[in-house]
Amino acid sequence: MKKGRLIVSASEISADILYASGFFCPDPFIFFSAGSEKAVVLSTLEYQRALSQVKKGVKVYHDLAFAKKENAHPGKLELIIAISEKTGIKDWEVPPDFSLKYARDLEKKGIKTTISESAFFPARxxxxxxxxxxxxxxxxxxxxxxxxxxxxxxxxxxxxxxxxxxxxxxxxxxxxxxxxxxxxxxxxxxxxxxxxxxxxxxxxxxxxxxxxxxxxxxxxxxxxxxxxxxxxxxxxxxxxxxxxxxxxxxxxxxxxxxxxxxxxxxxxxxxxxxxxxxxxxxxxxxxxxxxxxxxxxxxxxxxxxxxxxxxxxxxxxxxxxxxxxxxxxxxxxxxxxxxxxxxxxxxxxxxxxxxxxxxxxxxxxxxxxxxxx
Amino acid sequence: MKKGRLIVSASEISADILYASGFFCPDPFIFFSAGSEKAVVLSTLEYQRALSQVKKGVKVYHDLAFAKKENAHPGKLELIIAISEKTGIKDWEVPPDFSLKYARDLEKKGIKTTISESAFFPARxxxxxxxxxxxxxxxxxxxxxxxxxxxxxxxxxxxxxxxxxxxxxxxxxxxxxxxxxxxxxxxxxxxxxxxxxxxxxxxxxxxxxxxxxxxxxxxxxxxxxxxxxxxxxxxxxxxxxxxxxxxxxxxxxxxxxxxxxxxxxxxxxxxxxxxxxxxxxxxxxxxxxxxxxxxxxxxxxxxxxxxxxxxxxxxxxxxxxxxxxxxxxxxxxxxxxxxxxxxxxxxxxxxxxxxxxxxxxxxxxxxxxxxxx
Known part of the structure; x- marks a missing residue:
């Protein structure tokens, strides 16, 4: 089964998401990996800048790529659900400081979160x-x-x-x-x-x-x-x-x-x-x-x-x-x-x-x- | 029943804990309120400084006050469990970004966490x-x-x-x-x-x-x-x-x-x-x-x-x-x-x-x- 890993945070809050993306962003954003794909998901405000600043090997998605057609301002929960559907991942590995609120909201939608056993990026x-x-x-x-x-x-x-x-x-x-x-x-x-x-x-x-x-x-x-x-x-x-x-x-x-x-x-x-x-x-x-x-x-x-x-x-x-x-x-x-x-x-x-x-x-x-x- | 509220974070990560304590601390620490008591819990490294820098009305505990006798370096989980026992609180209200790891570990010990419905401190x-x-x-x-x-x-x-x-x-x-x-x-x-x-x-x-x-x-x-x-x-x-x-x-x-x-x-x-x-x-x-x-x-x-x-x-x-x-x-x-x-x-x-x-x-x-x- 494809392994999925997920972080939702701002670069100043989570050194993990900064390490994963190389992207300084003042507001929370999504990083995920699914199998060999690594990606960040950003709103219109950050999308264009991210294309040139996110580190190599990490794909940059516009959040509208995962949003419902009628929604121009998708929330993080909606996006993660859509990403889960698209990637087929139903159990995300997350860091210990993953937000409790997202975890509980995802659980209600049948999407599990599993805390990484050791450091999220031991290589750090x-x-x-x-x-x-x-x-x-x-x-x-x-x-x-x-x-x-x-x-x-x-x-x-x-x-x-x-x-x-x-x-x-x-x-x-x-x-x-x-x-x-x-x-x-x-x-x-x-x-x-x-x-x-x-x-x-x-x-x-x-x-x-x-x-x-x-x-x-x-x-x-x-x-x-x-x-x-x-x-x-x-x-x-x-x-x-x-x-x-x-x-x-x-x-x-x-x-x-x-x-x-x-x-x-x-x-x-x-x-x-x-x-x-x-x-x-x-x-x-x-x-x-x-x-x-x-x-x-x-x-x-x-x-x-x-x-x-x-x-x-x-x-x-x-x-x-x-x-x-x-x-x-x-x-x-x-x-x-x-x-x-x-x-x-x-x-x-x-x-x-x-x-x-x-x-x-x-x-x-x-x-x-x-x-x- | 006494209402309990809990934050575990560093001041640079959580504006809520900075607001609650007035204390700038580079490492995660515990803030809790139980009924009318508000308090922070700090290790030996920070305790003495906290006594003069934490805002009025917030009590400063040395973490050893909650630690088992034989443990000179209690972890956050051990401390929260001891605080729960001492205050009689079995269900803590926490902010949405409360760490998933702490929430799951507490759950295993029979201690619940409930995410605040609105902002944790609407007064902010x-x-x-x-x-x-x-x-x-x-x-x-x-x-x-x-x-x-x-x-x-x-x-x-x-x-x-x-x-x-x-x-x-x-x-x-x-x-x-x-x-x-x-x-x-x-x-x-x-x-x-x-x-x-x-x-x-x-x-x-x-x-x-x-x-x-x-x-x-x-x-x-x-x-x-x-x-x-x-x-x-x-x-x-x-x-x-x-x-x-x-x-x-x-x-x-x-x-x-x-x-x-x-x-x-x-x-x-x-x-x-x-x-x-x-x-x-x-x-x-x-x-x-x-x-x-x-x-x-x-x-x-x-x-x-x-x-x-x-x-x-x-x-x-x-x-x-x-x-x-x-x-x-x-x-x-x-x-x-x-x-x-x-x-x-x-x-x-x-x-x-x-x-x-x-x-x-x-x-x-x-x-x-x-x-x-």
């Missing part, structure tokens, strides 16, 4: 050379923005409140974020909620930060832009300290750096994801930085070691204690151990790596400096 | 004063970027190939888009795929455009940025022509402008959305610009008149021939008639309006000039 986790070139380019833009951020902190002076001052004005989290994101945008990359968090704020891993950046406190910069042209992401984190850091913070930084270096030394095809996480965890513990909770506050290494990066910023494979699967050649993953303490803040250092047959390739320089004079 | 279509102030601010940034674009075209000279030249370099679609988006980013707004399409490219309404902008051809600029701070969008379109436009294009522009003015004159609470669309359609027909298709190519007014704008760029209410509902006080909608001809391109003019009790308020100046000397 194994990057092609072309995809790697897109991510490498994105990471280059990311690293260059990181260098700019470091330069701004280096060039800043310090006022009597310990606030950083650059060109006569306070260098705040907001200002540094804006400068980073504007520079990225100028280069064709979109970034929002870039993390430029100082002091205690940085103890919350996704706190973007606000207020003046201060000397004598940690500053985490986590930069993760997406290419407007390709849809692929970069991701990199460094932790800075304006001035001389106290020994606890220095030791924490060194421990995180060592955790990153020792865990990434394990990276190659066939290694268990959980084992790589475990290595980072152990280095941190051995260095005297255990993970736990006190008075309802969590401290230590409170997140996974890394995640796949591609058309989504967080995708497969996860490098976490729960992932007992192995890493594969062509995976692109972040390696980002961190330590967080509600009392003074966090340290996180993040690189991006391609898994190779017997080793890995970094997409950025592994160097990291804490103290900025 | 009826903006509060606070929301209107956010959209108004976004539209101000949009209009200012539009003025910059117009100025750049005005200041450009024309070379022997009719290409626009600004500061000694070709002014291309890509360059104009980059300048617009960089300026918006500098002001705290994210924009991608801004439309700066010239000539025939502009006959495809969502073609972003590429290559040199040319004198003697239409140039559509459609700018739709999102506030990084609030998540609300702006949306505005103008069509320009460097030099003297031929009479067909002038007539088409005047027809679209009249369609916009006459249809928006109808805007007030209680008017049928389809009737407003119909008015624009009729003005265009009466002015000699019918809609149809020839040799498989569509021409004329090939899309709806407008759409709601809020936490999504395209949301309820739609101002289209299929929407037989009425507009309500507090709706914020775009009014954007257009005409498209594969032979020479398109004209689109778009304003943003708030529906009032007996009229409407525009969030931008309604003025539009075609020709730029």
């Amino acid at each position: 986790a194994v990057k092609t050379k072309r995809e790697i070139s897109f991510i490498a380019k994105a990471q280059k833009a990311t690293e260059s923005a990181m260098k700019m951020a470091q330069r701004m902190i280096a060039e800043a002076s310090v006022d009597k409140n310990s606030s950083l001052i650059l060109n006569g004005e306070i260098l705040s989290s907001e200002r540094l974020r804006s400068e980073i994101e504007t520079e990225l945008k100028r280069n064709g990359y979109s970034a929002s909620r870039t993390i430029t968090a100082c002091g205690r704020q940085s103890s919350e891993p996704h706190n973007a930060g606000n207020g003046p950046l201060k000397a004598g406190q940690v500053i985490i910069a986590d930069i993760f832009p997406r290419s407007d042209a390709t849809g692929y992401w970069g991701d990199m984190t460094r932790t800075f300290f304006k001035g001389k850091a106290p020994s606890t913070i220095k030791r924490a930084f060194d421990a995180v750096f060592e955790a990153k270096e020792k865990s990434r030394a394990m990276l190659k095809a066939g290694v268990k994801a959980a084992a790589v996480y475990r290595k980072a965890f152990e280095v941190l513990e051995k260095r005297g930085f255990p993970t736990g909770s006190k008075n309802g506050l969590n401290y230590g290494f409170i997140h996974g070691l890394g995640h796949g990066v591609g058309l989504e910023i967080h995708e497969q494979p996860r490098v976490s204690p729960m992932n007992h699967g192995i890493l594969e050649e062509g995976n692109v993953i972040s390696v980002e151990p961190g330590l967080y303490y509600p009392e003074w803040g966090g340290i996180r250092i993040e690189d991006l790596a391609i898994i190779g047959e017997s080793s890995h390739v970094l997409l950025n320089s592994p160097a990291a400096e804490l103290e900025i004079p | 279509a009826v903006k509060t004063k606070r929301e209107i102030s956010f959209i108004a601010k976004a539209q101000k940034a949009t209009e200012s970027a539009m003025k910059m674009a117009q100025r750049m075209i005005a200041e450009a000279s024309v070379d022997k190939n009719s290409s626009l030249i600004l500061n000694g370099e070709i002014l291309s679609s890509e360059r104009l888009r980059s300048e617009i988006e960089t300026e918006l980013k500098r002001n705290g707004y994210s924009a991608s795929r801004t439309i700066t399409a010239c000539g025939r490219q502009s006959s495809e309404p969502h073609n972003a455009g590429n290559g040199p902008l040319k004198a003697g051809q239409v140039i559509i600029a459609d700018i739709f940025p999102r506030s990084d701070a609030t998540g609300y969008w702006g949306d505005m379109t103008r069509t320009f022509f460097k030099g003297k436009a031929p009479s067909t294009i002038k007539r088409a522009f005047d027809a679209v402008f009249e369609a916009k003015e006459k249809s928006r004159a109808m805007l007030k609470a209680g008017v049928k959305a389809a009737a407003v669309y119909r008015k624009a359609f009729e003005v265009l027909e009466k002015r000699g610009f019918p809609t149809g298709s020839k040799n498989g190519l569509n021409y004329g007014f090939i899309h709806g008149l407008g759409h709601g704008v809020g936490l999504e760029i395209h949301e309820q209410p739609r101002v289209s021939p299929m929407n037989h509902g009425i507009l309500e006080e507090g709706n914020v909608i775009s009014v954007e008639p257009g005409l498209y001809y594969p032979e020479w391109g398109g004209i689109r003019i778009e304003d943003l309006a708030i529906i009032g009790e007996s009229s409407h308020v525009l969030l931008n100046s309604p003025a539009a000039e075609l020709e730029i000397p």
Whole structure:
């Protein structure tokens, strides 16, 4: 029997439909495959553009090709039913995040949906050379923005409140974020909620930060832009300290750096994801930085070691204690151990790596400096 | 019986969960309401940040509060089951785009999901004063970027190939888009795929455009940025022509402008959305610009008149021939008639309006000039 696969979503919502079609579309549309045919179905608004922008090997249908004669504005349900009739498919394989509403409406019409057992496109986790070139380019833009951020902190002076001052004005989290994101945008990359968090704020891993950046406190910069042209992401984190850091913070930084270096030394095809996480965890513990909770506050290494990066910023494979699967050649993953303490803040250092047959390739320089004079 | 409502999604994917929680989170999380309680459930990674960033009236739970004792990393399914037990809710109302996988897994555990009959949060279509102030601010940034674009075209000279030249370099679609988006980013707004399409490219309404902008051809600029701070969008379109436009294009522009003015004159609470669309359609027909298709190519007014704008760029209410509902006080909608001809391109003019009790308020100046000397 012919196998049918179906996605109904917008490109910003579903990386699967973007991967399948190569088509950036702000509104939901239909992708299906039936036997060897792959196709998208688009309304008059998008049809003409799709003909030149949808990726090779994917047929572009005008939705009116599946609509009842009297209906100039067919709904998705009507279209899927017509596609099912035309292709003879009565049971569509769909992604886990397929809309419940469509599934139930189709069921009423005798059309089944079956959720894919594994990822809908397992190949998404194994990057092609072309995809790697897109991510490498994105990471280059990311690293260059990181260098700019470091330069701004280096060039800043310090006022009597310990606030950083650059060109006569306070260098705040907001200002540094804006400068980073504007520079990225100028280069064709979109970034929002870039993390430029100082002091205690940085103890919350996704706190973007606000207020003046201060000397004598940690500053985490986590930069993760997406290419407007390709849809692929970069991701990199460094932790800075304006001035001389106290020994606890220095030791924490060194421990995180060592955790990153020792865990990434394990990276190659066939290694268990959980084992790589475990290595980072152990280095941190051995260095005297255990993970736990006190008075309802969590401290230590409170997140996974890394995640796949591609058309989504967080995708497969996860490098976490729960992932007992192995890493594969062509995976692109972040390696980002961190330590967080509600009392003074966090340290996180993040690189991006391609898994190779017997080793890995970094997409950025592994160097990291804490103290900025 | 206590009513339960449930969303499981990331803020970038589901505007509903962003609306419910006010929390920007890159990964999927749980929002639920049970009777009068509203709550979000977050992992250690996000918990601390959520305590200060989630909107008032919504309780923040650490996921471990619902996890089995031995499980430090509970999955969403386990959490929802525990929440169902704790709240006594066995049938959750969910949005139409609720993940099919979660629904099926819950069903196996005897927990039902019922899709909301209308929009999950009908209030999203009826903006509060606070929301209107956010959209108004976004539209101000949009209009200012539009003025910059117009100025750049005005200041450009024309070379022997009719290409626009600004500061000694070709002014291309890509360059104009980059300048617009960089300026918006500098002001705290994210924009991608801004439309700066010239000539025939502009006959495809969502073609972003590429290559040199040319004198003697239409140039559509459609700018739709999102506030990084609030998540609300702006949306505005103008069509320009460097030099003297031929009479067909002038007539088409005047027809679209009249369609916009006459249809928006109808805007007030209680008017049928389809009737407003119909008015624009009729003005265009009466002015000699019918809609149809020839040799498989569509021409004329090939899309709806407008759409709601809020936490999504395209949301309820739609101002289209299929929407037989009425507009309500507090709706914020775009009014954007257009005409498209594969032979020479398109004209689109778009304003943003708030529906009032007996009229409407525009969030931008309604003025539009075609020709730029």
